[in-house]
Amino acid sequence: MPGERRILTVDLGTTGPKVGLVSTQGELLAWEKEPTRLSLLPDGGAEQDPHEWWEAIRRATHRLLEGIPEARDRIVAIGCTGMWSTLVPVDREGAPLTPAILWMDARGAPEVEEMFGGFPSVAGYRLDRLILWIRLTGGIPGHSGKDSFAPLLYLRRRRPEIYRETWKLLEAKDYLNLRLTGRAAASYDFIACFGLTDNRNI
Known part of the structure; x- marks a missing residue:
């Protein structure tokens, strides 16, 4: 209807x-x-440039609103979502320190194996560590290296200079929200991918 409020939505995919x-x-x-x-x-390895994401969003938004110019003044909110387990390390100004490490990146798998492997083992996990992680978080990072926790380990162990300079480790959606608002924040559903929260107790 004429004059109705609108929401601008962004869905960042691979x-x-x-x-x-x-x-x-x-x-x-x-x-x-x-x-x-x-x-x-x-x-x-699988990476993308977060600056390219932002420019692509700008181009798509301009093209969208050129087709419906009357909608510009009716936008009351912006909503973002995106791919999970995609890590963007940023500095204190919010600038990416490396390309984004995508959900399909498996370079952290050896670090997961080193941290969680050993004897006695159940399903490839050292038993005491498996029990501890399940007790505290309800799960454990997968062997594939494709959870958010694996690229964190990859950066810490193989790119320590980047890890030291990192202010925040953001998921893709959280990076976009930082660009939009100037605030670094995460939602529960995305932070659970790091395996650092108890996903049984929201």
């Missing part, structure tokens, strides 16, 4: 962001997509 215009009743009115590049690296 192939690029989708930007949509949604009514306050949840009806999708229009959307645009902008591709981003994916870098596949040796030893199972």
Whole structure:
């Protein structure tokens, strides 16, 4: 309806962001997509440039609003979501220190094995560590190295200079919200991917 309030939505996926215009009743009115590049690296690395995400979102948003210019003054909120287990280390100014380490990156798998392997073992986990993590968090990082905890270990052990300079380790969605608001924050659903919270007790 004319004059109705709108919500600008951003969904950041591996192939690029989708930007949509949604009514306050949840009806999708229009959307645009902008591709981003994916870098596949040796030893199972997978990275993207967070600056490229932001520029792609800007281009898609401009294209969307050029098609419906009357919507600009009706936008009352912006909502972001994105891929999980994608890590962006940022400095105190909120600038990325490295490309984002994507959910498909497996370079942290050896660090997970080193931290959690050993004898006696159950399903590849040293028994005492498995019991401790399940007792405290309800789970344990997977062997694949594709949980958020694995790239944290990868940075700490193999790129200590970056780890030392890091102010915050942000998920992709949280990086976008930092760019939008100037505040670093995380939601429970995304922080649970680090295995550092008790996912049985929200």
